[in-house]
Amino acid sequence: MEKLEHPPKIKIRTSLIKENVRKILNRFNIETVGITKGVCADLKIAKAMIESGINILGDARIRNLIKYKRNFVVDLMMIRIPMKSETDKVIKYTDYSLNSEISIMKELSKEAEKQNKTHKTIIMIDLGDRREGIMPENLIPFLQKTIDLPNLEIKGIGTNLGSFSGVLPTQKNTQKLVELKNKTEKELKTKLPIISGGSTINLKLLEENKLPEQINQLRIGEGILLGTAGTQNRKIPYLNQNTIEIEAEIIEHNKKPSKPKGKTGKDAFGKKQKFKDKGKIERAIVAIGKQDTSPNNLKPKDPKIQILGASSDHTILDITKTNKNYKIGDKITFKPSYSDMLRAFTSPYIRKEYH
């Protein structure tokens, strides 16, 4: 097939991603698992993480981890609690998994015996976000049923905050995890050496010296990849934000009224749209749409450009206020949020360009 080199494209600056890893590793004394689900386990980005000091790569999809197993020698962590139907692959291709179901752990144990391997697991605790994890008071009975499962090593406990309900980590709720570990170790006369305390949002607590020091592992994706913490609406000041950008090309440039004309129904995605009457405005259409990313959230690098909306393949911009004289064929650069980035990497229509 002919090589297609046209936009839209994702521009990836791997050296800045490496710098983000080094900044986190040098600044904090905590084991950092590099999480790559936001970039569809892009091999060059994963390699950049490893080259800058990451020793464990984590991803939510087993196919991504299988790809890593074929390319890298680092430890691999399955960060979505495993499906029953993939336990054999989890054992075969990964070193660690996060778990919250006894029946799945029994399956993992059986598979590990079959494959003559030992697999390490971290038990997830729900500290309030109400995504995965057992309730703290259930940890001891849970461990009593799983601790002796053959070929499984329970290495510690962990939690995930911020992702589903947006509950933020605090000194108080993370301290709960430490207390739970201490109490459980004492009561069951066991050791839980790892406390995997969370993700990018926990960096804030670390910076403020409020993350209990027994929490010795974080699983970081967004901070490394974009230098941001979306849930906290935060640019992490010591990290690079211009790591990953999206570029699209102008295919129409026209002066048209800002208001649609005619009786309006729902748009192509079932939503009723509203438009302010700003008279005639300068509009540009760029060739990128909902098949490529979530265009409504993108941030144009030229702050005078405003995104009016998007359909599957078109994104409509108001460029009235810009000083630049945009022409057909010009490229517009956008900064993606985490979800824009995730969708862009998932789209087969966007080309990746490494710098």
Ligand SMILES: *Cc1c(COP(=O)(O)O)cnc(C)c1O
């Ligand atoms: C996605 C995910 C992470 C990483 O989150 P970031 O906000 O990208 O740092 C960590 N742990 C689990 C379980 C996840 O699903």
